[in-house]
Amino acid sequence: MAIIAPSMLSADFLKLGAEIEMINNSDADWFHLDVMDGQFVPNISYGMPIIAQMKKVATKTFDVHLMIEHPERYLEDFKKAGADYLTVHYETGYHLHRTLTSIRALGMKAGLSINPHTPVDMVADIIHEIDLLLVMSINPGFGGQKFLPLTYNKIRRAKEIITAAGANTLIEIDGGVTLENAGDILAAGADVLVAGNTVFAAANPTAMIAQLKRAGK
Numbered sequence: 001m002a003i004i005a006p007s008m009l010s011a012d013f014l015k016l017g018a019e020i021e022m023i024n025n026s027d028a029d030w031f032h033l034d035v036m037d038g039q040f041v042p043n044i045s046y047g048m049p050i051i052a053q054m055k056k057v058a059t060k061t062f063d064v065h066l067m068i069e070h071p072e073r074y075l076e077d078f079k080k081a082g083a084d085y086l087t088v089h090y091e092t093g094y095h096l097h098r099t100l101t102s103i104r105a106l107g108m109k110a111g112l113s114i115n116p117h118t119p120v121d122m123v124a125d126i127i128h129e130i131d132l133l134l135v136m137s138i139n140p141g142f143g144g145q146k147f148l149p150l151t152y153n154k155i156r157r158a159k160e161i162i163t164a165a166g167a168n169t170l171i172e173i174d175g176g177v178t179l180e181n182a183g184d185i186l187a188a189g190a191d192v193l194v195a196g197n198t199v200f201a202a203a204n205p206t207a208m209i210a211q212l213k214r215a216g217k
């Protein structure tokens, strides 16, 4: 069954406590937390202080997605804030091997994300350093965008690379995931589904999470 990671970017921040409780009590597995700096992506979201506050009441894994330049400067800060998985972008790094090994050395799972234009083959040589490969299925920066179909080939290729290497890397898909495409995304080889708009714009978010959890089965 898929790992479901609702993206809190689409939550109602005026009732964040209630939204976290809803996720705690749902079939969701992780909290997906999007950090944006207005440089790497054209939007600014939230950072360590908010994540640290959320950690006090959340009962599930914190999957922190850094869409920021120079992420290597902040690894320890996000560990302190409560990150379990910490994902940096391929496009931000000259020394990704060092960054990924540093994330693990701090006791977190190391994630690497690739934008739609980045070939998935670029990660092959460091696949053993990556616990989570986050394949962006939109251009990052905003929730509620449309899933890019070119993602399917990338998922299949990522799966081949991981299998050939005998690695345990999970494949996560982020952007435009819906109940309609979830089955196809999982069939292509994905393990983790991020969903923002699909969950939080639903009439019943808890029921939507339950449906996503059962997608592709």
Ligand code: DX5
Pocket: 007, 008, 009, 010, 032, 034, 065, 067, 138, 139, 140, 141, 142, 143, 144, 145, 174, 175, 176, 177, 194, 195, 196, 197, 198
């Ligand atoms: C966008 C973020 C996503 C976003 C997904 O850059 O990385 O996590 O919240 O939102 P939806 O599921 O609405 O496309």
Ligand code: ZN
Pocket: 007, 032, 033, 034, 065, 174, 194
């Ligand atoms: Zn994200």
